[in-house]
Amino acid sequence: MDKLNDRVDQRKADTSKPASHRIVIVGGGAGGLELATRLGDTLGRRGLAQVTLIEKARTHFWKPHLHEVAAGTVDLHTHAVNYLAQSHWHCFRYRMGEMTGLDRERREVHVAPFIDSDENEQVTGQRVFAYDTLVIAVGSLNNDFGTPGVQEHAILLETPAQAERFHRRLVNACVRAHAQSAPLRPEQLQVAIIGAGATGVELAAELHHTTRTLVSYGLDRIDPERDIRIELIEAGPRILGALPERMSASARELLEGLHVRVRTNAKVTGVTADGVQLASGETIPAELVVWAAGVKAPAFLATLDGLEVNRINQLVVGPTLQTTRDDNVFAIGDCAAAPWLGREGTVPPRAQVAHQQASHLVKQIRRRMRGLPVQPWTYRDFGSLVSLGKYSTVGNLMGSLVGGNMWIEGLFARWMYQSLYKLHELALHGVWKSTLGTAARFIARRTVPHVKLH
The missing domain is CATH 3.50.50.100 (FAD/NAD(P)-binding domain)
Known part of the structure; x- marks a missing residue:
């Protein structure tokens, strides 16, 4: 009954304004949040589409920096992005919850009740969200291979x-x-x-x-x-x-x-x-x-109304990033097994992949809304960088970025590594806010311990 009431309430809300294309994005990681932000800015702001982001967390943090939170060199709260505030500023809707099921015939996403683990209190009930275009971007998990303990x-x-x-x-x-x-x-x-x-x-x-x-x-x-x-x-x-x-x-x-x-x-x-x-x-x-x-994708992906997955639960997608069994459902980021055009196998699970896929889908969803065919996505490998903290950064730059394959290390490599996060910030906040945020963190860094002590 709660599910039916939520569905009716949503349809009533939808009929209070002119019908628009319903875009639902599940997962607020690097790719999902960038996509929701850019679609909200370009389509949601003008009322051309209703953009909804479904995510179980309250804040977003760039996953490649998690090791710095663990080490204490980065304060989580100075870099976290609040989903509710981001949705308000960029004209999309944030709905808290975790996807548990999919009805492809009715084009509906099923979301479990949200329970606040700290208070052991139910915040929202079970809900259903209708879509015209669905993008699944729920990321990946570590694979412990069943190792005891x-x-x-x-x-x-x-x-x-x-x-x-x-x-x-x-x-x-x-x-x-x-x-x-x-x-x-x-x-x-x-x-x-x-x-x-x-x-x-x-x-x-x-x-x-x-x-x-x-x-x-x-x-x-x-x-x-x-x-x-x-x-x-x-x-x-x-x-x-x-x-x-x-x-x-x-x-x-x-x-x-x-x-x-x-x-x-x-x-x-x-x-x-x-x-x-x-x-x-x-x-x-x-x-x-x-x-x-x-690395493996969340197990629930293997239960989504017959969508094809591989052995590590990734949704199998074609060159257009549409799932193999439903053109209305796309998948991006670590949860997608996307073909690496021109090479064998699939693209690697990297932040630059999610960023490129999100940028590609911003254009392709607009084409889809106009009735045009969706174009294939091609991964452009710009190389790999590994930060070794204050000691060094090593990596290689590849492809059109340098016209070949160039080995880099030291200070220049460190700048390039930091620029990856800056690109993510720019996609979420724009130039002015990203610059102010960087300056504020630089100043605050001078007034606190360089390592978190609690």
């Missing part, structure tokens, strides 16, 4: 809340070790990072810096060189396995120079309360364990 004893860096949880554990561990009179246990102040992709590598470098900064604030009974160890564990033959070998070798050399112990060809078979178990039989003592290995 991961869910109980490790932290996955999928959300800002998880990143903040890890940082609180890190601060608590240092304060506890400083206050105790007994010698440190073998696992105390030991950090194990499982998975040496970009997130794992970047977190390892950041933690080397932040742990030393943290103990410098009066925790003088801890010697970071003696007491703190960071282990980076990778099942494959090298770190950054999806990136060029030169990047892998350079990043490993730098990490080892920071006394981060890098283990490759080391398969994890279990995580316990005080360490990590390897297939070789060795146990690595660790009080803090981060799981940063593997």
Whole structure:
């Protein structure tokens, strides 16, 4: 009955003004929020379309920076974007909730009741949203491959809340070790990072810096060189396995120079309360364990009224980013298995992919509304960059950006890495607001500790 009432209420609201194309975007990550913002600015503001963003979180944070929240070098609240405010400023509707089902015949998205976990209180009931064009952009999750103990004893860096949880554990561990009179246990102040992709590598470098900064604030009974160890564990033959070998070798050399112990060809078979178990039989003592290995899309995508998914639950889409079994449903970002035109396989799960796909769909949805055919999307690979905190940034620039393939590192690479986030900010806020926000953070940085202490 609640579902029926919500459907009737929505239709009443829709008939109070001239009919317009209904665009529903599910997921407020980098691609979804950029798409909602730009469609709101171009179509929603002029009443040409009704743009709705469905997202279960209240605020948006750029996922590639989660490792910095975990390390404490970035304050989540100075970078978070409030969905409700963003929707007001950019003429789209934000509806809080999590998609649970799809009725393709009726063109309806089913959204579960929203429960405030802190208050254990229901905020909204089950709802149904009608669409003419649906874009699914729910991102990805880490894949623990069913490894015993991961869910109980490790932290996955999928959300800002998880990143903040890890940082609180890190601060608590240092304060506890400083206050105790007994010698440190073998696992105390030991950090194990499982998975040496970009997130794992970047977190390892950041933690080397932040742990030393943290103990410098009066925790003088801890010697970071003696007491703190960071282990980076990778099942494959090298770190950054999806990136060029030169990047892998350079990043490993730098990490080892920071006394981060890098283990490759080391398969994890279990995580316990005080360490990590390897297939070789060795146990690595660790009080803090981060799981940063593997990628999969949310499991509910495999239940969406017959839409095709691959083995890691990604929605299979064609060159136009439309799902293979329904032209009214698009998918972008990490949750989509999009073909890499001109190459074998699908495009990689990167922020630049979601950004390009969102920019492409802004134009294609407008064509679709005019009755024109949707054009295919082509991925332009501009290369890869990996930040190793204050120590260095390494990467390669590719394609039309430099007319070939150019290796970069150091300060220039750091600027290029930061520019990726600035492009995201520009897409959300425009030049003037992005500039003011950057200036405000620069000034505030001079008045607070360089590492978050709580």
